Amino acid sequence: MSTDTPSDTDGIFGLGYRAEEKLFSRLKQISAAIFVVVGVFPIYWMLQASLTTRERASSSGISWFPTPETFTLENYEVLTNPDVALYVINSIVVTLGTIILVVLISLIAGYGLARFNMPQKENFARFLLLGYLFSPIVLGVPLYLIWQNLGLLNTRLGLIIALTAISMPFAVWLMWKYIQTIPEAMEESAWVAGASRWQGFRDIIIPQTQPAIIAAALFAFALAWNDFTFAQILLPANEASTFAPGVFRLIQRGYDIARVDVMAVSMAMTLPPLIFAYFMQSYLLKGFQIRSL
Amino acid sequence: MAGETLEPTQTDEPTIPWHRLPVSKETLIGYASVLPVLILYFIIAIGPVAYAVNASLHEVFLLNPQWEWAGLQNYYEVFELETFWGSLWRGIIYMVGSTLIQLGVGLWLALALNKIARGQKFLTAVVFTAYLIPTIVLAFAAGYMFTPNIGLGVLQSLGSDIGLWAGNTAPMTFSQTWAMPLLILVGTWKFGVFITIFALAQLRAIPDRFYEAAQICGANRLQMFRDITLPRIQGVILVAVLLRSIFMFNKFDIIWVLTQGGPGSATTTLPILAYETAFTGGNYGLANALAVVMFLFLGIGAVAYFILFNPSEEVETST
Numbered sequence: 001m002s003t004d005t006p007s008d009t010d011g012i013f014g015l016g017y018r019a020e021e022k023l024f025s026r027l028k029q030i031s032a033a034i035f036v037v038v039g040v041f042p043i044y045w046m047l048q049a050s051l052t053t054r055e056r057a058s059s060s061g062i063s064w065f066p067t068p069e070t071f072t073l074e075n076y077e078v079l080t081n082p083d084v085a086l087y088v089i090n091s092i093v094v095t096l097g098t099i100i101l102v103v104l105i106s107l108i109a110g111y112g113l114a115r116f117n118m119p120q121k122e123n124f125a126r127f128l129l130l131g132y133l134f135s136p137i138v139l140g141v142p143l144y145l146i147w148q149n150l151g152l153l154n155t156r157l158g159l160i161i162a163l164t165a166i167s168m169p170f171a172v173w174l175m176w177k178y179i180q181t182i183p184e185a186m187e188e189s190a191w192v193a194g195a196s197r198w199q200g201f202r203d204i205i206i207p208q209t210q211p212a213i214i215a216a217a218l219f220a221f222a223l224a225w226n227d228f229t230f231a232q233i234l235l236p237a238n239e240a241s242t243f244a245p246g247v248f249r250l251i252q253r254g255y256d257i258a259r260v261d262v263m264a265v266s267m268a269m270t271l272p273p274l275i276f277a278y279f280m281q282s283y284l285l286k287g288f289q290i291r292s293l
Numbered sequence: 294m295a296g297e298t299l300e301p302t303q304t305d306e307p308t309i310p311w312h313r314l315p316v317s318k319e320t321l322i323g324y325a326s327v328l329p330v331l332i333l334y335f336i337i338a339i340g341p342v343a344y345a346v347n348a349s350l351h352e353v354f355l356l357n358p359q360w361e362w363a364g365l366q367n368y369y370e371v372f373e374l375e376t377f378w379g380s381l382w383r384g385i386i387y388m389v390g391s392t393l394i395q396l397g398v399g400l401w402l403a404l405a406l407n408k409i410a411r412g413q414k415f416l417t418a419v420v421f422t423a424y425l426i427p428t429i430v431l432a433f434a435a436g437y438m439f440t441p442n443i444g445l446g447v448l449q450s451l452g453s454d455i456g457l458w459a460g461n462t463a464p465m466t467f468s469q470t471w472a473m474p475l476l477i478l479v480g481t482w483k484f485g486v487f488i489t490i491f492a493l494a495q496l497r498a499i500p501d502r503f504y505e506a507a508q509i510c511g512a513n514r515l516q517m518f519r520d521i522t523l524p525r526i527q528g529v530i531l532v533a534v535l536l537r538s539i540f541m542f543n544k545f546d547i548i549w550v551l552t553q554g555g556p557g558s559a560t561t562t563l564p565i566l567a568y569e570t571a572f573t574g575g576n577y578g579l580a581n582a583l584a585v586v587m588f589l590f591l592g593i594g595a596v597a598y599f600i601l602f603n604p605s606e607e608v609e610t611s612t
Contacts, residue, residue: 028409031401031405031409032405032409032416035406035416036419038482039420039423040419042431042435042482043426045445045447046434049445052444056444057443057444058443061444062447062450063444105330105333109327109330111326112322112325112327113323113327115323116319116320117319117320118320118327128330128334131334132539133539133543133588133591134341134342134543135543136545137543137545137564137567137584138341138342138345138543138584138588139338139342140341141341141580141584142340142341142344142345142348142581143337143341145344146344161333162337164333165334165336165337165338168334172330197322218425222424222425225427226428228427228428229545229546244429244546247433248429248550259437259443259445262433262437263434263445266430266433266434269427269430270430273422273425274418274422276421277417277424277425278418281417281421284490285490285497
């Protein structure tokens with residue numbers, strides 16, 4: 001086997017080198033086809049359902065795509081329904097607030113953990129990760145009473161604080177590990193040139209941590225945009241509700257919201273993730289280069 | 294550089310006698326930087342957990358504000374509860390099944406995505422969208438796809454065409470056999486990508502010259518995978534599997550929205566049972582005892598996992 005050039009017999013399954021190459025490119029094509037079909041199909045289904053008339057969607061016989069007779073844009077009028085519009089706006093506010101808080105706090109904490117000598121900091125980070133052992137249900141139910149006492153129940157700020165705290169362990173861990181990879185010598189040379197620690201942080205660490213910042217922001221986005229459980233428990237009032245529990249409640253109450261309407265508003269909520277996934281993927285990958293706990 | 298000072302100016306704050314404090318200024322700033330995290334953590338995790346432990350030791354009913362000391366009574370009740378052992382078992386099936394399938398799908402995705410040259414950006418975007426899409430949106434879409442006799446019920450119809458279930462059953466909400474497997478599959482569509490993101494980030498960091506060198510030495514793809522790829526992603530896989538297992542064991546939203554634990558109790562896992570005990574049954578004390586037991590089981594599991602696999606061991610990363 002220790003020949004210097006690939007011979008014709010040492011490929012996988014006893015195949016020749018050429019045959020192996022061919023088999024692999026075939027497998028790659030098949031995999032890609034499966035990913036596209038399985039990955040795109042649910043999104044396609046939402047899209048086409050949101051463009052189909054209510055009557056066609058609820059009658060039997062699969063409607064694979066809207067025909068000229070069954071095509072309609074009317075379903076998107078659900079977005080102008082005052083309740084639904086409010087839910088979407090609340091979701092946007094909560095998500096933005098969570099992203100800003102998460103990035104600020106985790107950046108500072110990550111810098112502190114990476115650059116200052118503190119006893120027990122490894123254990124501190126692991127202690128934070130312990131938080132993930134608690135089910136959102138376990139935390140959310142007592143939080144209801146605590147938030148009630150603090151006057152944070154039914155406020156967007158209350159949900160922002162809760163979601164920020166939930167994103168925190170992972171975001172801090174990500175920042176910490178990422179800042180560790182930036183050579184300390186760069187800051188030291190700035191200090192030698194007269195920069196303060198703050199200036200060094202602002203001008204050297206922040207620009208270089210950009211991938212991790214974007215990754216933490218995306219992570220916070222995924223968490224806040226996704227959240228159902230906390231919003232359900234902490235925002236029981238209708239006018240404070242975000243998208244997920246709001247629309248779920250509309251469906252449960254048997255309010256006049258048709259399946260196609262639900263698909264239209266779902267499609268609207270899917271757009272930002274689609275855009276981020278396309279344009280931000282390299283940052284997401286860079287930020288996630290974590291190897292160990 | 295002649296005009297610039299060569300020393301950091303530390304004399305701005307002459308009022309604080311740093312040299313006389315028992316800790317250094319460095320350490321203090323360090324602690325100050327993690328203080329917001331600590332405060333948040335105490336409000337959101339330690340506080341509620343202490344509250345839950347306290348409530349689990351009392352007889353608490355939601356409509357009655359009076360708490361009555363009960364000692365360990367609630368815990369005895371939990372272990373005598375028939376539904377507890379059933380839910381624990383279903384929860385373990387859901388957790389292990391989901392994690393294994395997600396691991397398989399996630400790794401396959403990562404390995405293939407890493408090698409596909411054409412359309413890679415589009416494919417990666419599709420895959421990442423799955424992770425970023427709100428769970429509830431997925432649950433709505435999946436729910437409709439498995440509804441019989443409507444124009445949107447495409448998967449229900451395909452399944453009945455190949456004879457998996459009858460033409461008018463809703464497999465997700467009315468079939469004892471299918472509810473759990475379908476729930477696991479729907480979850481995999483979204484959460485398998487979590488493993489892909491972790492693994493792909495590592496794979497992209499492996500320099501091509503490793504493979505080129507191996508190829509020159511006559512290694513085949515299996516050998517390259519075993520000796521170059523696998524050691525580099527092993528650590529991150531162990532981490533991702535641990536996190537996924539924990540998340541799936543605690544999963545509430547997707548199960549609640551899709552099946553609410555039904556049909557019967559076919560998809561009632563521990564979080565669903567705890568939620569129902571608290572809000573349908575109104576037995577808040579017992580629900581909290583359940584939550585604490587869940588946490589203990591997970592804690593024991595996580596410690597065992599650490600001892601067995603040691604995911605904190607840093608993999609050789611020099612490039």
